[in-house]
Amino acid sequence: xxxxxxxxxxxxxxxxxxxxxxxxxxxxxxxxxxxxxxxxxxxxxxxxxxxxxxxxxxxxxxxxxxxxxxxxxxxxxxxxxxxxxxxxxxxxxxxxxxxxxxxxxxxxxxxxxxxxxxxxxxxxxxxxxxxxxxxxxxxxxxxxxxxxxxxxxxxxxxxxxxxxxxxxxxxxxxxxxxxxxxxxxxxxxxxxxxxxxxxxxxxxxxxxxxxxxxxxxxxxxxxxxxxxxxxxxxxxxxxxxxxxxxxxxxxxxxxxxxxxxxxxxxxxxxxxxxxxxxxxxxxxxxxxxxxxxxxxxxxxxxxxxxxxxxxxxxxxxxxxxxxxxxxxxxxxxxxxxxxxxxxxxxxxxxxxxxxxxxxxxxxxxxxxxxxxxxxxxxxxxxxxxxxxxxxxxxxxxxxxxxxxxxxxxxxxxxxxxxxxxxxxxxxxxxxxxxxxxxxxxxxxxxxxxxxxxxxxxxxxxxxxxxxxxxxxxxxxxxxxxxxxxxxxxxxxxxxxxxxxxxxxxxxxxxxxxxxxxxxxxxxxxxxxxxxxxxxxxxxxxxxxxxxxxxxxxxxxxxxxxxxxxxxxxxxxxxxxxxx
Amino acid sequence: xxxxxxxxxxxxxxxxxxxxxxxxxxxxxxxxxxxxxxxxxxxxxxxxxxxxxxxxxxxxxxxxxxxxxxxxxxxxxxxxxxxxxxxxxxxxxxxxxxxxxxxxxxxxxxxxxxxxxxxxxxxxxxxxxxxxxxxxxxxxxxxxxxxxxxxxxxxxxxxxxxxxxxxxxxxxxxxxxxxxxxxxxxxxxxxxxxxxxxxxxxxxxxxxxxxxxxxxxxxxxxxx
Numbered sequence: 001x002x003x004x005x006x007x008x009x010x011x012x013x014x015x016x017x018x019x020x021x022x023x024x025x026x027x028x029x030x031x032x033x034x035x036x037x038x039x040x041x042x043x044x045x046x047x048x049x050x051x052x053x054x055x056x057x058x059x060x061x062x063x064x065x066x067x068x069x070x071x072x073x074x075x076x077x078x079x080x081x082x083x084x085x086x087x088x089x090x091x092x093x094x095x096x097x098x099x100x101x102x103x104x105x106x107x108x109x110x111x112x113x114x115x116x117x118x119x120x121x122x123x124x125x126x127x128x129x130x131x132x133x134x135x136x137x138x139x140x141x142x143x144x145x146x147x148x149x150x151x152x153x154x155x156x157x158x159x160x161x162x163x164x165x166x167x168x169x170x171x172x173x174x175x176x177x178x179x180x181x182x183x184x185x186x187x188x189x190x191x192x193x194x195x196x197x198x199x200x201x202x203x204x205x206x207x208x209x210x211x212x213x214x215x216x217x218x219x220x221x222x223x224x225x226x227x228x229x230x231x232x233x234x235x236x237x238x239x240x241x242x243x244x245x246x247x248x249x250x251x252x253x254x255x256x257x258x259x260x261x262x263x264x265x266x267x268x269x270x271x272x273x274x275x276x277x278x279x280x281x282x283x284x285x286x287x288x289x290x291x292x293x294x295x296x297x298x299x300x301x302x303x304x305x306x307x308x309x310x311x312x313x314x315x316x317x318x319x320x321x322x323x324x325x326x327x328x329x330x331x332x333x334x335x336x337x338x339x340x341x342x343x344x345x346x347x348x349x350x351x352x353x354x355x356x357x358x359x360x361x362x363x364x365x366x367x368x369x370x371x372x373x374x375x376x377x378x379x380x381x382x383x384x385x386x387x388x389x390x391x392x393x394x395x396x397x398x399x400x401x402x403x404x405x406x407x408x409x410x411x412x413x414x415x416x417x418x419x420x421x422x423x424x425x426x427x428x429x430x431x432x433x434x435x436x437x438x439x440x441x442x443x444x445x446x447x448x449x450x451x452x453x454x455x456x457x458x459x460x461x462x463x464x465x466x467x468x469x470x471x472x473x474x475x476x477x478x479x480x481x482x483x484x485x486x487x488x489x490x491x492x493x494x495x496x497x498x499x500x501x502x503x504x505x506x507x508x509x510x511x512x513x514x515x516x517x518x519x520x521x522x523x524x525x526x527x528x529x530x531x532x533x534x535x536x537x538x539x540x541x542x543x544x545x546x547x548x549x550x551x552x553x554x555x556x557x558x559x560x561x562x563x564x565x566x567x568x569x570x571x572x573x574x575x576x577x578x579x
Numbered sequence: 580x581x582x583x584x585x586x587x588x589x590x591x592x593x594x595x596x597x598x599x600x601x602x603x604x605x606x607x608x609x610x611x612x613x614x615x616x617x618x619x620x621x622x623x624x625x626x627x628x629x630x631x632x633x634x635x636x637x638x639x640x641x642x643x644x645x646x647x648x649x650x651x652x653x654x655x656x657x658x659x660x661x662x663x664x665x666x667x668x669x670x671x672x673x674x675x676x677x678x679x680x681x682x683x684x685x686x687x688x689x690x691x692x693x694x695x696x697x698x699x700x701x702x703x704x705x706x707x708x709x710x711x712x713x714x715x716x717x718x719x720x721x722x723x724x725x726x727x728x729x730x731x732x733x734x735x736x737x738x739x740x741x742x743x744x745x746x747x748x749x750x751x752x753x754x755x756x757x758x759x760x761x762x763x764x765x766x767x768x769x770x771x772x773x774x775x776x777x778x779x780x781x782x783x784x785x786x787x788x789x790x791x792x793x794x795x796x797x798x799x800x801x802x803x
Contacts, residue, residue, distance in 0.1 A: 247666035250699040314609055321624045335638035335713075335750045341699045349704070350638060376608050380601035382592065389589065415584035433585045447587045484752045487707050494707060501664045501705045 010037035013058035034273045036101040036513045046106045050121045061093035061102055064122035064403050066541040068526045069136035073162040075530050086110035096414050099421045114139040124403030127549035135160040150230040153177050178214045182226040202231050206309040206564045209574035220559045225552040229577050236579040240538040244504030245271050253339045256576040258301045259294035259519040264343035270514035270525040271345045274507050281468040283347035284425045288463050292456040297323045298519030299449040306568030315377050322370035346480040347473030360464045364457050371453055388443035392554055392566030395440055403546035406521025411448045412440035418517035430462045445569040479505050504533025520544045520571055542576040635715045639749035640698045642716040644736040654710035657686040661702035669695035693719055694727040700750045709752055716746035
C-alpha cells in the first residue's frame with residue numbers, strides 16, 4: 001500500500017501521458033492510496049491508450065490481469081450513470097518490468113455499449129471480453145469469436161446487468177457451439193479425411209471436473225482445439241450482490257476448492273482495505289500460516305492428480321496424505337475440512353487451537369516427508385521426465401501475453417510473485433525464495449511447484465516461531481461481531497450485534513482492486529461498494545481463467561496425451577474458473 | 580525486483596538416470612509402504628470409514644441443535660437473527676407468543692433445510708440467545724428433499740446428541756477474549772486434547788451465560 005496520494009494519483013508516467021494525449025482524452029484519476037492507480041480514457045482513445053500503456057517504456061504494462069465490467073445503473077451519481085456512462089470497463093494491468101499495477105478505465109453508454117477488441121494489444125483479453133459480453137453485454141468489435149462463455153447458448157439477456165431479473169430460467173439448447181466454432185476456425189489442409197474430431201470432457205476423468213475441449217486430431221497430433229468452460233458456473237458474482245459482505249465468505253471457499261483458505265483471506269483483505277482497518281498481528285500471522293499450508297495442499301493435489309492422468313497412481317496417495325493431514329489442522333482451526341469460512345472481515349472467526357504451533361511443526365515435518373516421497377517417485381524418474389520435458393511449452397513472451405500469473409508464469413521465466421513483489425500480511429518480514437524456471441514446459445511447472453512447497457514450509461516455520469499473541473479479530477464492533485458476553489450482558493453489545501447482522505458491514509462507497517498470491521497465481525478481488533451493507537459488484541480475478549483460455553493454444557501440434565499432462569500442470573480448478 | 584528469485588534448471592540426466600535406475604528407488608519406496616501397511620496396520624493413513632471414524636475437533640460444523648432452557652422450552656426467542664445471517668437462506672422461522680410472559684416470544688416453526696445449508700456456522704455466530712449450536716454429526720443423508728427439512732422436534736437437543744456414542748457438540752458461540760475463555764471453559768482442541776472432549780462439553784453445558792433477564796417467577800411448560 002503506497003503511503004499517500006500524490007498529485008499524479010500514483011501514476012509515475014503521468015507527464016508522458018499528458019504529452020501523448022494533450023487533448024485530455026486520457027487522464028489520471030485520483031484514487032485512494034489503497035487502490036491501484038487509474039487512468040481514464042475516452043471511448044475513442046481507449047485503444048490508443050491501451051497501446052501506449054503496453055508499448056511506452058515508461059509504462060510497459062505488458063500483462064493484462066482482468067477486465068472488470070461494472071453496470072452503474074443503480075449507483076448514486078450523475079444522470080449520465082443512467083445514460084452515456086452507464087457501463088464501465090476496467091482493464092487491470094501489470095507491468096512485469098516495473099512491478100506496478102494499473103487500471104485503465106473507460107465509460108460506455110447504456111445503449112449498445114461497444115468497444116474495439118483489445119485482442120491485438122493483449123491476447124489474454126480474448127476470454128475476458130467474451131465474459132464481459134456474456135455477463136454485461138458489452139460488445140467487442142473485431143473479436144474473433146464473441147460467443148457466450150459462462151452461460152449457455154439459450155441464455156437471454158446479460159446476467160450481471162443491474163436490470164436483469166435474477167431467477168429467470170433459460171432452457172439450454174442442444175446446439176453444439178464448440179463444434180461450430182472449431183469448424184469455422186480450422187483451416188484444414190487437403191488431408192481433411194485424415195483428421196477426426198475428438199470430444200474431450202466435460203466428464204472426462206482428466207478434466208478434473210467440468211471442462212470441455214473439442215479437438216481436431218490428425219492421428220495423435222492435435223491440429224486445432226476449442227475449449228469452453230461454464231459448466232460449474234454458480235453465479236458467485238451475482239449472488240454476492242444480494243448478500244452482506246460477511247455472507248460472501250462461505251461462497252469464496254467454493255471458488256478454488258483446493259485451497260479455500262487463500263480465497264477467504266484474499267476477500268477479507270479486500271474488504272478490510274476498503275474499510276481501512278488493520279487486523280491484529282496474530283490474525284495476520286495465522287492467515288499466512290494457513291494460506292501457505294493451503295498452497296502446499298493445492299500444489300500436492302495438482303501434482304498428484306496430474307500423475308493420475310499420466311498413469312501413476314502411487315504419487316496420488318502420498319500427495320493426498322499430506323493434504324489429508326493439513327485438512328485436519330484446518331478443521332481444528334475453523335471447524336470444517338474443506339469449506340473453511342475461517343476468515344472474517346477484521347480477522348478470523350476463532351482463535352487457533354492451543355497446540356497450534358506444535359501442530360504446525362509436526363505437520364511441517366510430515367509434509368516434508370511426503371514431499372520427499374513424491375520427489376523420490378518423480379523428479380529423477382526418467383519416464384516422468386521424458387513425458388513432461390518439452391511438452392506444453394509456454395515461452396516467456398507467450399506467458400506474459402496470455403496473462404499468466406503464479407507458478408505457470410514463474411515456470412516460464414518471470415519471477416513475479418505477489419508475496420515478494422507486493423508484500424502483504426507481513427510476507428516482507430519472512431525470508432523465502434521465489435523459484436523460477438526458464439523452460440516453460442510441464443517439467444518446469446512441476447519443479448517450480450515442488451520448490452514452492454518447500455519455500456512455503458520455510459515461511460510457516462518462520463511465522464510460527466514468532467507467532468504473536470493477542471486477539472485474532474479486530475475490536476471494531478462496527479465490523480466484527482462483539483464477543484458473546486457483551487451481547488448477552490450489555491445493551492451496547494447487543495445493538496452492535498443486531499446492526500452487524502441485520503444491516504451488514506457498512507463499507508464506504510468506493511472501489512478497490514485487491515490482490516493476493518493464490519495457489520495458481522494472482523487472485524484478485526475487484527469490489528465496488530455503494531456504501532450499503534452489500535457489495536455493489538464483486539469481480540474475482542481467478543488465476544486459472546487466463547491459463548485455461550490459453551490451453552487451446554498451448555496444445556496445438558502436440559499429442560492428445562501431452563494435452564492431458566498440460567491440463568494437469570496448468571492446474572485448472574473449475575470452481576474458480578467458472579465461479 | 581526485490582527479494583530473492585532462484586532459478587531452477589532441470590539438470591542433465593546422469594548415466595544412472597538414463598539407465599532408469601531412480602525407478603528402483605521409487606519401487607523401493609512403494610515396497611516399503613506396502614510392507615508397512617500390511618504388517619503394521621495401525622500406521623495406515625486410511626480410515627475404514629463405517630467401522631472407524633475420524634475424530635473431529637470441538638469446532639466441527641455439523642448438524643444444528645436448538646438449545647433448551649432448564650424447563651425444556653427452547654431458548655430461541657424467534658428474533659430472526661440466524662435466518663438473516665444465513666447466506667444460504669435455509670432457515671424458516673414463524674414466531675409465536677409464549678404463554679410464559681418472561682419468555683415473550685418463541686418459534687412456532689423453526690425449520691432448517693439441510694440440503695440448502697452450507698454449514699458455515701453464521702447462525703451460531705448470529706444468535707444473541709445462545710440458542711443454536713452445531714454438533715459433530717456429519718452423516719446427513721435423506722431419501723427425499725422433504726426429509727432434509729428439520730423442524731423443531733428434530734432440531735431440539737436430545738441426550739443422544741451428546742451422550743455416549745453421540746456426535747457431541749461442535750461449533751458453538753464465540754465468546755471472544757472474555758474471562759470465560761481464559762478460565763478454560765471454551766478452549767479449542769487439537770488431536771492431543773481429544774480424550775477430554777466429552778468432559779469439557781459437559782462442563783461448558785453446565786455453565787450457561789448469565790441470563791439477560793431477571794429470573795422468571797415460575798417457568799411454565801410452553802403449550803406445544
